[in-house]
Amino acid sequence: GLDWQVRDWLRLRTGYNHAVRAPNIAEFFTPQSLGLSFGNDPCEGEVPVYSFEQCARTGVTEEQYGHIDPAPHDDWGHNALYGGNPDLDPEQADTLTVGLVLDVGDAMQLSFDYWDIQIEGAIEAMPTTIAFDQCAQNDNLCDLVHRSPGSGSLWRGDDGYVIGVAWNLGELHSRGIDAAWDWSPGINWQLGLIGTYYLKREISYVPNDPNTNWDCVGLAGPPGGDESKWCPPSPAWRHTASLTYDSNSFWALTGRWRYFGKITYEGERDQIASDSLGAQNYLDLTATFRFMETHDLTLGVNNILDQEPPLVGSSLSDSANSMNMYDLLGRFLFANLTMRW
16 A cells, blocks of 8 residues: 655545355255246247357257256246355455545545456356356356256256356456535534445456446446346445534434435336435434543434335345335334443
């Protein structure tokens, strides 16, 4: 890292970091089992989607081509093997940050930091539809497709399936700008804001293949409605702003505004989620009381207005029919006591 105080009012900073993350216990050792996967086998039916040469790469014989019974369900049309993968390697990441800090007079400070994070060997479960396409079109990842020796089916019985466990296949590349503002207009008042603006949040299942990478900024769910791809909820802008009044005696009061920008849902499977999940705003209030010179009592309420999170269906939800980044508990009261001696 480098930190340079250029002038009394200007400071420049930059940093580079190389990091690794070992697979966790669940990614390593979750028991493997068969389940149904979204999408159909493109080599089934009397008129397969792919040519015989393409289907042969996925394990279809000449006798089986055009004679593989189609799955009875249009959406969940083949078996997949899910669970942990003991052969995983650690993820590796390179992080670059470049920023500046501006001291505007004695009472105000602004900072802007550009950051770029690229993770290689990201631990991701390969969508089975992408495994099909990669094998049939590019002769890649064909080891993930295991056809039934007799029928060539991927849904009849247990001997035909596509491996859907996590692998070190993907790359994650994000970049954005963090902004922070701090202002003390008087001895009693303190205002502040810290926010993040995403410039890119790119996910790639197969590096260097433009058909398997996409940008998730402003989206949640399948980008462009392509169900073989997926985006975590990724608002372009989010921030937390605060206003504090400190009596400089025995009490202080802080109000906080948490904001999450809107995100767009472009899929068809989630019938509960609207096309646009609007911006979410949460207001919090905290009071601190000081006594005996060494003790603090803090009383607070988060989400004063009891704002409910947007509801979504099972295809988007990661918690309580909504998403973890939102306030799922509603209005929340808390208190804590700090004692020093």
